[in-house]
Every structure is written in C-alpha cells, then in structure tokens.
Amino acid sequence: MTTRTSRDAGLTPAALQQQLLANGDAPRLLDVRTPGEFRTSHIPGAHNVPLSTLREHVAELRTHLDGGVVLVCRSGTRAARAEETLAEAGLADLRVLDGGMLAWEAAGAPVERGEARWDLERQVRLVAGSVVLVTGVAGLFLPGVHLIGTTIGAGLTFAALSNTCAMGMLLSKLPYNRGPRTDVRTVIASLRGRS
Template sequence: MDSTTSILPADDLRHLVESGGAPRLVDVRTPGEFETAHIPGSYNVPLDLLREHRDELRAHLDEQVVLVCRSGQRASQAGQALAAAGLPNLRVLDGGMTAWQAAGGPVSRGRARWDIERQVRLVAGSIVLVAVLLTVVVPPAKWIAGLIGAGLTFAALSGTCAMGMLLAKLPYNRGPRTDLDSVIRALAADRP
C-alpha cells in the first residue's frame, strides 16, 4: 500500500454512504464482476484500464476516492497506480465487496457469475486432477500438475494471476464493455 493510500473499513464507508457524504467509489473489478454485484453509485474502472489511463482519469478524480474490488488486493494495486499519478485522498475499501456485503451495505445485483478466483480454482484443480490421472498412462504428465502448482505459487507471491487474467477475457466474464471515454463521461456528468 502506498503511503498516500489508506484503508477504509466497510462499516465506516457504509456510514458515509448512509449520511449522504459518500466519497467517489471506483470499482476496479472486471465489468462482469461489477455487473454481478456492486455498490450503488460506484463507477466501474477495470484495473487494466485504470493502469493504462491513470493520468487521464486523475483529472476526474480530484475529490475523496475509495477504491473497491472483491477483497482489496486489486484496489490496493489501483491505489498505487493513482498515487504514482499524483492523486491524493485515496482509500481502499478494507476487505472489498466481501466485507461490504458482510457489513450489510446495499448492493446492486445483476446477472450472477462465478467470481474469477472461484473460476481459477476450478480450472487449476481440474488441470491438476486430469494430469494426476493421466500419469497412470503417461508418467511425465506429472509435470503439468507441477507447472500449475508453480503458477499458483507465483500468483500468491506476486499478487498477480495469469490464469485469472486470461479467464477475465472470456466473453462470460467480460460483461458490458467499459472504455475510457464512457468512464470519463460518467465521472464528468456526476461531478459536483
């Protein structure tokens, strides 16, 4: 976490929202995840879009900003990117949408999808299971399971997941298209 980015507990954000003093909420999950469930009034700016266009977005995020994702990890990465672009007043929703829902915060729901993390567990587990079963016939297949294990270890240590990034690009996970122009129009239209 960058020194200019702080943590905001879900209960504190819920009280801010209920009192009418909500900061600008930027949800950095994929459009599909956002469509499934999000905090009402939040803006979907996927992490990859935010990283690529942080300087353009900075001009539209000059007030208090709370970054949201599923658990807080991607929001922390977004906070680092925006802090590097010179944006002050950044906070990350502690525990992300998981904590928000546990705190009883309101949620807008859309089409249900499995979250990316669950999809990664399904795909990685299935590959390992098939590789282990395949070793009965083709012993070197054990290395497939080893590669998946190495990839998961790297994902945990680096905070990135190549399989998750690939799964996020599937049509099932994309949801409605989110581009820079539509994000900037939405941010500018709702500016106080």
C-alpha cells in the same frame, strides 16, 4: 514519491456506509473489477473502471478525480494496485475498501445485483484443480504428464507469494468475464456529472 499502502489508507465497510449516508461530500467509488464481476454485484453509485482500463487511461481519469476516491475490488488486492497507479499519477486522498466486496456484503451493506457469475478466484480454482486432476490421472498411463499438474502447483505457489495470478489475468480476458467493455468517456461523463 512515497505511496501509502492500502493498510494505511483503508476504509472499513461501516465507515464507508456512514460516509455514503451522510449529507455532504460522499467519496467517489471506483470499482476496479472486471465488467462481468461488476454486473454481478456492486455498491450502488460505484463507477466500473477495470484495473487494466484504469492503467491505460490514468492521466485522463486523474483530471476528473478531484476529491476523495474509494477503490473497490473483490478482496482489496486489485484496489491496492489501482491505488498505487493513481498515487503515482499524483492523486491524493485515495482509500481502499478493506476486504473489498466480500467484506461489504458480509457487513450487510446495500448491493445492486445483476446476473450471477462465478468470480475469478472460483474460476481459477476450477481450472487449476481440473488440470491437476486430469494430468494426475493421465500420468498413471502416460509417464511425465503429471508434471503439467506440478507446473500448475508451482504457478499457484508463485501466485500466492507474489500476490499476482497469471491464470486469473488470463481468465479475466475471456468474454464471459469481460462483459461489455467499459467506455472511459461514459465514466468520465458520469464523474463530471457529480462535480
């Protein structure tokens, strides 16, 4: 089975706004960011189904996603992974919001806001930069400690080349980022309510 790439199935913020404002069948919005990110800001009417939860419950969710689905994350990367997962489960009519919430907010589109939090990318930069700085300084006094910073640099290079981030995945599991756990039954009841 060939899956579409997010580039083929993308949807611009302007096009999505137009669909949401039109009378008729608006697409379902699945925001695959962490609950903490979702609580900070999200598109009105979006359902929060973090990527890990979506993967765990894909068969269960699939039966309630019968129409057009737009997948949303911070920049589009996690939404593209969610698209692949749902396409492999047999869903069609999947779209990824081009540029994610960054593009949505830059377009001046409506956003529901909650408590402000640092997004994962900023947290990764803080942790990686701090480790490199501390081990670089410590390396002046303790030979070999600077190699820890070199390892972090290698990990960031791999993250860029593979479009994955182990540090981001680890940070997303912290209580600060998790927020309240997404209850799949509540999401499914909400999806059923739209039918």
